[in-house]
Amino acid sequence: MSKTEQTLSIIKPDAVERNLQDQIKQEFKNKGFDIIREKKIHISKEEAERFYKVHESKPFYNDLCAYLSSGPIIVITLQKENAVIDNRKLMGATNPRDAEEGTLRKKYGISIDKNSVHGSDSIENAKIEIEFFFNN
Numbered sequence: 001m002s003k004t005e006q007t008l009s010i011i012k013p014d015a016v017e018r019n020l021q022d023q024i025k026q027e028f029k030n031k032g033f034d035i036i037r038e039k040k041i042h043i044s045k046e047e048a049e050r051f052y053k054v055h056e057s058k059p060f061y062n063d064l065c066a067y068l069s070s071g072p073i074i075v076i077t078l079q080k081e082n083a084v085i086d087n088r089k090l091m092g093a094t095n096p097r098d099a100e101e102g103t104l105r106k107k108y109g110i111s112i113d114k115n116s117v118h119g120s121d122s123i124e125n126a127k128i129e130i131e132f133f134f135n136n
């Protein structure tokens with residue numbers, strides 16, 4: 001059974017730098033997502049470290065946090081039925097090289113680190129991530 005969910009998307013610095021945000025937002029809308037909230041922000045390295053704490057032990061953690069805080073990002077709350085899984089499908093594989101044709105990372109991603117978009121990976125994490133950026 002499908003039900004309305006929310007998920008967090010981030011348009012990462014590489015995509016904002018190339019001014020791809022309107023195109024990417026249109027892709028969400030075309031797939032039936034409603035944009036509930038959005039804001040353009042530039043987070044600190046410390047905030048990025050808190051956001052990606054789950055990856056703390058990974059070898060790429062430091063570079064990942066430096067990267068996410070390297071320039072402006074757009075954080076977006078998306079809503080539709082099965083939003084979490086459908087956004088993951090729309091994004092494609094973490095490495096743009098492995099992403100399927102038509103996915104955001106295939107179309108816009110540059111490399112595994114500069115892969116243009118973040119999306120929550122579970123309903124539970126979506127709630128935590130939305131709260132992280134829109135906690136008012």
Ligand code: CDP
Nearest residue numbers: 060064093094112113114115117118119121
């Ligand atoms: O973003 P996604 O959930 O697909 O992947 P993840 O495994 O949760 O990793 C978070 C982010 O770390 C990825 O989106 C990549 O930008 C980055 N990463 C990396 O730079 N090098 C790796 N080997 C794996 C991930």
Ligand code: MG
Nearest residue numbers: 118119120121
């Ligand atoms: Mg992830």
